[in-house]
Amino acid sequence: MMKTISLEVEESIYPNIIGFLRLLPEQSVHVLEDDSDTLSAEERIAVANNQARLQAEDDSEFENWEKENGQV
Template sequence: MKTISLEVEESIYPNIVSFLRLLPNQSVHVLEDDSDTLSADERIAVANSQARLQAGDDSEFEDWDSVKADFQ
């Protein structure tokens, strides 16, 4: 999967999220910034990704070395 980050005006944000949620779940995972708005499944997916990263498993992330370099 690829990741896209968007910054949109607050007034259109609900419409953008609603549109993205119409797309097939197996093709699109919507992870909103506000953790209060994440579903239980989304929170689990984020926690699982964080656990894999903490264990040193970055195999699921494309070009992870360049991302890590940005944070160091």
């Protein structure tokens, strides 16, 4: 089961945080940067939609995440 966290960090340490997260195994961590300078308008909409679904406790899109990624 995947969990979502949001972090608000100082701009000066942002690159270090992202760099650290990208060192973690891709099957365990999916980084969705919510930085208007790096995300396209389409990506920002997708992130906002996913966050809204999760806040509404609608995780149906993620139900088979582990099966699809070879984890059972």
